[in-house]
Amino acid sequence: MKIGILKTGPVPDALIADFGEYHDMFEAMLAPYGFDFQVWSVVDGDFPQSLEDADGWLITGSRHGVYEDHPWLPPLEQCIRDIFAAGRPLIGVCFGHQVIAQALGGRVEKYAGGWAIGPKVYHFPDGPRVIQAWHQDQVIAPPEGAVTLAHSDMCEHAALLYPGKAFTVQPHPEFDDGFIQGLMDHRAKGVVPDDVLAEAQGRMGKALDRDAMAAMFAKFFREKEIS
Structure with missing residues (x-):
């Protein structure tokens, strides 16, 4: 099965050598699931034919924020609908x-409660999972037909299921502690408040549920179901 990855932003230059790009x-x-991959850098205007x-x-x-004015955002939203x-x-x-x-009619805003950074507990129907977070924006109102599957103390709609169509998550199961530390060192200064960074630093080292999330992703790609 071939997965097309639509890349919407770059990794900070200082982190590429150690972590690669997002894709x-x-x-x-x-990798354990045997998929093939192809990448389109939609942030640079490269879309699949x-x-x-x-x-x-x-x-x-x-x-970037989804509410910002970028020339690649309208065609990306149309691609999603397609x-x-x-x-x-x-x-x-x-x-x-x-x-x-x-793209499907929901609403995204900057969360008034501030940033979610580092390992956070997300409550799924089958139990809590620890996943890395790095965001302030979040979905405030899901589109019609979307089902909220997970929440955290700072994010009401942390995972959405569009039955038979899409599965989306706010946190980053692809990130590890090293990458989060790199973001703290190279992207956070002057952007994320120092007290938020200090609190997140204290949570580093928790066991992450990366493998469980990878299994959910793989099942959805193959069956369009998560359980």
């Missing part, structure tokens, strides 16, 4: 989670 992290996370170019699609995270119409499985993470919701 590299997803490929590593899903046909939705038949891949059997399933994944939209990455980004430093993927839905074609019935190909779609997964979105962080920015991907948000832009899918927005």
